[in-house]
Amino acid sequence: MAMHVDRYERYWMWAATAMLVLFLAAIVITAVAGSAHPPSHVETIDPDRVTVEGEFTAPQPVTRPDGSVVVPIRAEMYVFRPEVIRVPAGTPVTFRVTSPDVLHGFQIVGTNVNITVAPGYVSEVTTTFRRPGDYLIVCNEYCGLAHHLMQGKVVVEEPR
Numbered sequence: 001m002a003m004h005v006d007r008y009e010r011y012w013m014w015a016a017t018a019m020l021v022l023f024l025a026a027i028v029i030t031a032v033a034g035s036a037h038p039p040s041h042v043e044t045i046d047p048d049r050v051t052v053e054g055e056f057t058a059p060q061p062v063t064r065p066d067g068s069v070v071v072p073i074r075a076e077m078y079v080f081r082p083e084v085i086r087v088p089a090g091t092p093v094t095f096r097v098t099s100p101d102v103l104h105g106f107q108i109v110g111t112n113v114n115i116t117v118a119p120g121y122v123s124e125v126t127t128t129f130r131r132p133g134d135y136l137i138v139c140n141e142y143c144g145l146a147h148h149l150m151q152g153k154v155v156v157e158e159p160r
């Protein structure tokens, strides 16, 4: 014997199921189309030593033997160092970002790069810029009174 379900209850059951399918599809589509994925890199660092020793003291982009680029970045109140980052287009670029003070964000507008930068950790993300041009970096975690002034620039150059 089939269970009796009222007509409107049946409608709402289908509506709820359709929403679940829709939301799941939205997650899968944006993850695939926008290369969005949860961060997986865990690396710790002594935040008190960041400005004193190591790759973040006077950070500059480094080109690896295979042509890919590694960019160490110090996100601090209220600046990204280096302030202007020059990288080639069409080449994998790995950003390594850490903070000597408080929590910051590191978002490159118009790309899939958007990471949180916590003192004590090195956040890492790799991307390839397809089009040359200027890309704005913003801090999207409130970090203090001049948070809104905290920005940087990636200059993506035509590959040589």
Ligand SMILES: [Cu+2]
Residues within 6 Å of the ligand: 076, 077, 078, 103, 104, 105, 139, 140, 141, 142, 143, 147, 150
């Ligand atoms: Cu900040």
